[in-house]
Amino acid sequence: MKVKEVADLTGISVRTLHHYDEIGLLVPDEVTESGYRIYSSENLETLQQILFFKELGFPLKKINEIISSPTFDRKEALELHRRMLLEKRKRLDQMIETVEKTIQHTKGEIEMSQKEKFEGFDFSHNPYEEEARKLYGDKAVDEANKKAAGMTQDMQERFNDLYRRLADVRHTAPDSKEAQEAIGEWYILLNEFGSYSLDAFKGLGQLYIDDERFTKNIDKFGEGLAVFMRDAMAVYADTRKK
Template sequence: MNEGRPKALRIKEVADLVGISVRTLHHYDEIGLLTPDEVTGSGYRLYSNENLETLQQILFFKELGFPLKKIKEIINSPSFDREEALTLHRKMLLEKRNRLDQMIATVDKTIQYAKGEIDMSNKEKFEGFDFSENPYEQEARERWGDEAVDKANAKAASMTKEMQENFNNLYRKLADLRHESPSSEESQAAIGEWYVLLNKFGHYSYDAFKGLGQMYVDDERFTKNIDKFGDGLAVFMRDAMGIYADNHKK
């Protein structure tokens, strides 16, 4: 009998067990997020039980919206405590569930309202929506300090619906151009409008503008939000912003 240490799993077995792709596991290995404990002479990756526990942690963090770069920093930290992390996961997932339950209830009420079965107040139509939490805020505070973030929050709070629509319209305009060259006259004119609009809410030097464009691609949360307007928009904006900044610094 083979007792004690659990049998190591090959990459295909792990993928089938978890329900993710082999390519995803390869990617996690390539970026140093999850490296299998053993690779055989034939090149087979073998995942230990400890590897599976780490993968579970990664997927919990990913479910809660953490970018892979941040997950890697967290789980590789000497102060990382698995039990403490699980407690945090549970708390955050319960909060997420509560909010989703509220939104489901709002959907159910709205269906009944649409059928003429019940009355529904304007307040009830928006129960469950919560835009008060900003997932970037803590990271921003660590990077730029409280004062800068507080000023940015004050600016954002004062943004009218008209201003927000200006942002969305410009995103759509840029999305329509994303298959063009980022250096074209039309692309550069549109990204110039983006530079002007951003500077109404803060002060961006050309270097900062270029750096912001790079962040649109480096941080998958930004990429996901921007690419809602069109696949590849974040990359296009990064390239166009870099060209715009370089041209205007000359």
């Protein structure tokens, strides 16, 4: 399949697939003489794994480490995904129940104990780490955690650098080449640490204005930056959905 076909199939942007290729996360099995990327069935299986890990909140760097490991086993990974997603569903179901009870409590329909108000919240353990230690061993996980801890400041600096670059072009039109190139990098960077569809990306831009906390923090890099980013993000999302 060509890159546009893969994008249409999965809902991932062509630019994101290009980025995955550039960082070595998902390299197509074939590139034609004309420069077209051709993805094989095996590539699509790898992409599925990547998206499963992203759904569970894994950053791209950690996903790359896992699927590139000589000990990586696809079947074991699928079992891991299944267990984690079931656990995630269980926690979400519990939290939904807590929210519903809290609504009833707010209306005066029921009484809630202090303990009931916090059912479903659990920050005591990392289920991925526990499973990963079983699959990949303590040493591999400890090394991955060490890298992640060491990258925290670097990650923040990457965000700050891009904020500063966006601030430099904030006086241009949101649909200008400079603005769209910079906001495209913002989209890619966000998707390294989460999972944003084009619609979610556009919605996030609106949140930068609707929530004054976002506006205040973003505008520290330049007055009017939050509004500019919202408009540029909307253009970026809308043009790539056509």
